[in-house]
């Protein structure tokens with residue numbers, strides 16, 4: 001299988017837009033995140049019981065003030081103004097006013113205690129994330145500091161979200177406790193009227209939290225995928241027109257736009273449910289109180305008690321509930337996402353905003369330490385693939401994990417499915433069953449070109465300049481990176497022959513090997529974390545191939561090579577041998593002992609080593625090797 005041009009294959013890759021299964025996995029992800037954050041959060045709180053006790057003490061003053069507010073109003077009416085005793089009424093109201101003073105002091109105490117609860121969280125997150133960023137991005141101080149500043153920013157979000165949540169939760173618990181105690185004191189029957197809608201509204205709201213968090217994730221993913229696709233398409237309009245790829249690209253754009261619309265609609269539906277929950281919890285109790293007033297008064301509730309109950313509902317319970325639900329809905333959601341990143345993932349995903357040209361933290365990760373569990377760059381989970389409903393499967397329940405720093409060679413006889421595997425891994429072909437994941441998330445819905453570069457055997461080289469061609473996957477690439485690619489890949493001779501980077505380049509005047517070199521140079525300039533070479537060096541001589549592969553292995557974060565020669569497999573740390581739908585994986589040495597097919601391929605490959613040839617002559621050398629297969 002040969003591939004379409006990189007960008008085109010990425011653009012019309014058959015990643016499906018989000019459907020219900022994606023939402024389901026979003027919900028599960030949200031539940032997992034919640035469990036993970038709870039598992040780490042509880043020990044944090046347990047270690048701070050003294051601070052929590054302090055907050056509790058201050059909060060009791062707020063309880064007292066809330067209680068006094070409604071109760072004093074009731075007494076002021078019943079024992080004072082309605083009983084013809086205005087002095088008594090005034091005294092009760094004065095008492096309610098005085099109760100505000102300790103509550104004011106309590107606020108000061110709460111804020112002081114809050115700092116002891118919030119700052120250690122932030123410090124801990126920064127420490128953890130900084131250590132992690134420096135460990136996983138060792139050897140690259142630039143991206144290391146980028147990651148550090150990124151996590152510092154996210155830890156600030158966590159701190160603010162956590163502080164908002166503690167304040168709102170604490171306020172709600174003590175205010176509602178004060179109000180409910182007051183209502184019970186005025187008449188226990190008031191609880192019969194007020195509690196059901198209050199509990200129903202709160203429960204309904206809590207039930208929306210996880211699904212709504214999942215929808216928010218879906219929406220953000222869809223939004224990012226669409227924005228990334230639009231950015232890349234806009235930058236490549238000329239080439240899209242030149243290659244006649246407008247239709248598939250427009251189709252992909254439509255698909256992404258529809259996915260975004262569907263995600264927005266789903267989010268809006270859940271928001272509507274949330275508004276209903278708020279209305280039930282906040283607005284229904286006073287309405288029910290009014291409706292039940294005659295019955296309550298028949299059962300002994302006084303006029304003052306009724307007004308006092310209204311005071312509780314409107315000045316205490318409703319604002320506290322509103323503040324809690326607002327904090328849970330906004331700060332809580334953000335906090336969960338950020339804490340999930342800190343607790344659940346070894347690395348934050350590459351941040352396209354880390355540099356204007358999209359050069360995120362995607363360089364090769366040098367050492368992996370035992371303490372860090374890196375996020376797989378790509379993963380196949382039980383993936384099957386067939387070219388048609390009745391066709392024989394090419395891949396059958398294949399599992400494969402590619403971690404940062406991995407270099408995997410894929411070998412096998414012709415027709416064994418190597419190119420199919422490359423296409424599925426790169427998101428160009430959709431699996432018939434199973435799941436492809438990139439950077440720890442389902443590949444479906446992610447923008448393929450942001451995650452991987454796929455170089456097919458027949459490269460796409462267009463009329464223009466060498467500079468244009470090298471910058472094709474990263475339009476803003478600085479000259480220094482182009483020069484580094486030219487030297488590393490071995491494009492110097494071609495650049496000199498053409499007359500420099502800005503001299504006109506006519507693809508028809510390049511040999512197959514030279515076209516492959518240009519594409520390899522382009523892959524060196526690109527910064528997607530996963531690089532897949534599908535016989536992309538087949539027209540190079542062994543020396544040129546070794547040079548290009550070594551350069552790309554050092555440059556790419558994770559490299560997969562559909563191997564053309566034994567030397568490619570020998571250079572890789574791991575080899576996947578494909579034999580029909582059967583596969584074997586291991587180091588080259590392990591496979592020499594374990595796999596008969598690998599030994600056979602090795603024997604077939606080994607004898608003829610073509611003489612080294614400059615790129616211009618690479619095709620002849622290549623043919624010598626190919627004819628031997």
Ligand SMILES: Nc1ncnc2c1ncn2[C@@H]1O[C@H](COP(=O)(O)OP(=O)(O)OP(=O)(O)O)[C@@H](O)[C@H]1O
Nearest residue numbers: 001002387394412413414415416417418419420421
């Ligand atoms: N577009 C297609 N439609 C139908 N069948 C296909 C298609 N592309 C490949 N196949 C079949 O799928 C199987 C695997 O093909 P694939 O190209 O992945 O193998 P390969 O190992 O890369 O082969 P080679 O080394 O010759 O490139 C083969 O039987 C092939 O005939």
